[in-house]
Structure formats: structure tokens, C-alpha cells
Amino acid sequence: MQLIIENFPLLLTGLWHTLQLAIVTLLGSTVISVAFGLMGVARSGVLRATSMAYVEFFRDIPLIVNVLFVYFGAPLIGISLDPFGAATISFSLWGGANGAEIVRSGFNSVPLHQERSAVALGLKPWEVMWYVLAPQALLPIIPPFTGLFSLLIQATSLASMVGAMEFFRTSQIIVERTTMMTGYSPAFLVYGFVLLVYFVICASLSALTKRLETSLSERQSRRGGRKAAIPQAANESI
């Protein structure tokens, strides 16, 4: 415990970098997910094929290879990326591919007749999307997306592979330094602390989205609710 307190400033810096990594990664992933997810349900075959190729490509390579490739590959095409940049870009590309698939299947879970009847009302394509399809796709999207978010937060520890000074890397340094100075390894203690911190972050994230999810589905069930005390003839409806 002494050790953790002594090295607290270093750990805090690491944690701060991890949070920055996570926030940028989650934002980037979400933007890519929505863009490619919508392309995946587009009318145009070209857009659908593009989205599918992107999703397949990035889902089929290990994240760590992806990180190393972006970091060491970028200079070859004349871009120099710092560890932070390389890590966020590769995490976002990977998260975006997985998220796009989640968004796509969320939209696919909305029954076809919903789109058809919205179209039949003379709504414009974006109105059909925004008012009718997107709100219905949201509920099935949230749980797997939370899972992806928490996976991405954990994945930020891979940024240490390209030398980013994030939380996991700083704890590694502490372990190494202490081992060298004192001759005994505090690995169990330090990594135990690290584990706890990641757990707290991800667990509170899922708790938060759980609440969001319940409040959303409560609204949905209120749809059926109140008057639905009488036997529901509703479920067979669609």
C-alpha cells in the first residue's frame, strides 16, 4: 500500500492518459460505427459492400497487430504518429468495425413493415430514418455497445506496446523500478491495484448504461402498460 501511495502521482498521470485515450477512442469508434453501420443498411450496393469490407477487414485482424501496424506503418506513408495518435486511430478503426456491425444489426432488427408504412406516409428518407427506424434500433443497440465500450477501455492498455504512458504502462514501470531497487517484485500488489481500477471503471460504465437501458425500456413497457392489465392482444399484432 505504501508503494501505491508513494507512486500515486505517476499512477495518476497514467490514469489520466488512459482516460484521454479511452474518451477519444470511444468517440472515434462511435462516429465510425454509426457511419459504417448506416452504410451497411443503405440502399446502394456499393455503400453496403464498402461497409462490409471494412467491417470484415478490421474484425479479422488482432487488435495488437493493428496497433503495431498503424504505429510502425504510418511513417512509411509519410505520417508520423505519436503513440497516443497511433493507439487512438487503431482502436477507433477496430472499435468502429465492431460497432458498425452492432448498429447494422440493430437496424435490421426493426421489422420491415415499419419502414414500409413510414414510406407510405410520404415521409422523406431521412425522416423515416430519424423518426421511425433509429428510435426503434436504439434499444437493441445499447447492450452490445456497452460491451464494446468496456472492451475498448480495457484495450487501451495495449497502447503501452507502442510506448504510450498510460495507466498500465506506468504500473509496469513501478513494478520494474521497485524490483530493481529492492530486489523483490511487487507485481501482485501493483497489478492487483490496476485490475481493481479497470474493474471499477468498466463496472460503473455498465451500471450506468444499465440504468439508461432500463429507463428506455420502461418507457417502452409503459407503452403496453397501464391499460394492458386486460389480456394482451397486443403481442400478436406485429
Place this chain on the structure above:
Amino acid sequence: MPNSPATAEGPVISVRGVVKKYGNMRALDGVDADVSRGEVVVVIGPSGSGKSTFIRCLNGLERVDGGRVTIDGMPISTRRDWQVARRRIGMVFQDYSLFPHMTVMSNICLAPVRARVGTRAETEERAMEMLERVGLAHKANDFPAALSGGQQQRVAIVRALAMKPEAILFDEPTSALDPETIGEVLAVMKELAREGMTMVVVTHEMGFAREVADRVVFMDKGRIVEIGPPEVIFTSPREDRTKAFLEMIF
């Protein structure tokens, strides 16, 4: 009913030589038909005769592979043409297709408010009047899941009416309903017909066809076999195929 006087004469919907193919199968094989203002046209025929495909071609939900669809004298072809035309040609589906995440009121008001048929306040007021008339005013703030099938279908009809359409297409509006709720939906449709709404109805309800239709269209194998007033079609059809079909169902 609010039929716009834009073009006084001429059919509201007119189709000429319409062909629709699914692979090698011709679901519609050269169909010609006109729907005049205020007319109720009931389409009957065996399943797979193309009657649902036909009615979906009338508002562009199926793109035709040949022939022409004209609304109010204007040929409709592009996607954008259809999107605008659909505001004037309402449709009610077999599975009601209310939006489950919106209240009854929001379901009804979404399209007319977006299309600026009226302000939100006006639209809501009209929606309330119409709900009153179909006996569902007390359900205005409920979500569709709290309604029975027949109630949902009546809301779907009000939703179509809220656009102040010139015609409404009904694609087997009672086929998914419990027998005891079919009557309440048919009653609303009969009232609409009485008020002069232009309607095209695909249905298996022969009683409705007999009572309400101005003309009955009998379709088989993607073609219109016979068109005529109900008393002729149901009592002395010209074509053997019509006879055979009617004998089968009565």
C-alpha cells in the same frame, strides 16, 4: 371528405400496361385500370393473383418494371415523385404497422406535421376529432401495444386520413384481425366510402365488396380478368375463371 378539387375530371389513379417481375415470374402482366374520384374499387382474386402487388404499385411501394402509373394526370416515375405522391395516396396495411415507440396521437400527427399539411395544433385537433369518430379518443395518449388489433387498424386508418389524402389504398386491412374485431374496421371503411373517399381495397370480405364497391376487379395470374359492378360480378360473371373462383369461396 376533403378531396382536393385540383383536377376535377379524370381518374385519380390510372395505370397502363403495368408489368412487375420477380425473377422470371410476372406478378403483374400488363394491367390497365383507372380509379375515379369518389369511387370504391374492390380487388379480389386467389392468393398469388397479383392483387397485393397491384395495390402496392399504386403508391410506388413496388417499382414497376414496365408500363405507367399516373396520379391526377401526372406520370410518376422517380423516387422523389413517389415520395411526394404518397402524401396524396394513403395506405393501410394488413399488419397495421403503427410505430410502437410513439403514442397513438404521435403516430397520427408525425407525417402531416412533417409535410406541413397543417400546424401541430391543427393536426392534433383534427386527429382528436377523427379518433372520436372511430371511438378511440380515449386512447390518444396510449402506445399501440395497449390497443387491440382492431383498434390499431382504426388508428392506422386515421393516420392515413390525417394526411388529407385524395385516395386511400387498403391492402387486406382485415386479414390479420380476430373475427370479432373485423366488423369495427369494416364499419369505419364503409363510413369513409359513404363520405365519398376514393378507395382501392384488396380484401377477402365479399360482403363488404358486395355492399360498398362501385366496381369489383377480379384478378388472376397477374392480369385483370374482369371488372364490373358487384351485382354483375357476383351474380352473373362473364368469365369462367371468375365463376370458378366465386364458386370456390361461396
